[in-house]
Structure formats: structure tokens, C-alpha cells
Amino acid sequence: MSNYLEIVTKLDDPAILAQTLREVGERLGFTCEVGTGQLHGFASATRPADFIIRKSQVKGMFADMGWARAADGTYTVVYDDYGRAGGRVRQIMSEVAYHYSVVEAERLATREGYTIQREYNQAGQVIALGLAME
């Protein structure tokens, strides 16, 4: 081993985020609107967001949830429910961040010409990618 890196994903690619939300949504049972729209929060307040999951899509979610592009180009979670973000919202946030990192790593590795082998845990999550360059 000659190099070890620890990296924290930045959600900054709209195509990867769209793919991530589609795949996580298929598993958790929601669809996500892609493209700038108005997100409805507490007391009918609205905010623009680039990706939106409507509250009607997810049981236990009391406001729309979305991702909006910040000034630095990254996407941040927007959820305005007067501080009542429940377990379902946190689960979606976590799964999106996790799956985004896997999708992005696979995309970049493929572009670089690596062959990829996935490793899964018992829950079916990808926990490692083995990349080989012959």
C-alpha cells in the first residue's frame, strides 16, 4: 500500500444526485421531482429547490424535502418542518449521502478504465469497491 485517503463526499453533481435519488427512491418507495420547483415547508412557507420529494410520497414526513444548490456548487438538504425532522427524513438524508458516494466512485472509476468488483454487507449495501487496472 502506498497511499491512504479518507474522503468526504460533496453532493455537487446534479446527474449523480438525480441517479442517486432515483435508485434510493425505488428502494424506499418515493419518486423525486427533478428541476427547480417550490418546496413547501412549515406554515406553507415555500423555498426553491432543485430536487424535491413531496411530503405525500413519504409516510411520516410532514413537509416537502429537497436539495438546493448552494453558492459553492454543492447541494444541501432543505427541510423546513419547525425542527420536527423525523427518523424517515434522517434515513433518506443518510441513504442519499451514502449511495451518492458509491455512484460517484463507480462513475469516476469506470471513466478511468478500472474494472470494478462490488462487495456487499448482509443488508445489501455496497460496502467496498475493488478496482483493478491491469
Place this chain on the structure above:
Amino acid sequence: MNTPTMSHTIKIKFDPARPGHMTTLVEGVTGPACRDLTKWLRNLGEVVTDLKTGDHYATVEEEVQASTTVQA
């Protein structure tokens, strides 16, 4: 795309307890070439830890020894 000078493998690990965090290990490459071959990994996000291991310095030390021998 890379133009690799030697075969090598990379392991990218994801930690379900820390969504969005990943670690990468590069094997089969000695010396500073590793940094060039894996430059693309730095595009995966913000690098918070960057460690060079013994293999990174192996070739450099050998070159220094060879150079010292010639000068002597």
C-alpha cells in the same frame, strides 16, 4: 483516463455508519507515481486524511542511495 505504468489495485471502502465517508487504499504502486495514478480519487470529495505509506518512499530512498554511491 490514466496511462498506468504498472498494474495496481484500489480498494474504496464505504462506512454505513458514516454516510458519505469513504477510505481508499492503493496497492501495487511504489514511489510517487502512486499520487499521479490516483489523482482522480481526490475528485471524489474533500480529502480529510492523506497518508503516504512506506511503499511511497521506497523508490525515493533507493534513488538517493544510488546517487550517493555515484558521488562517492
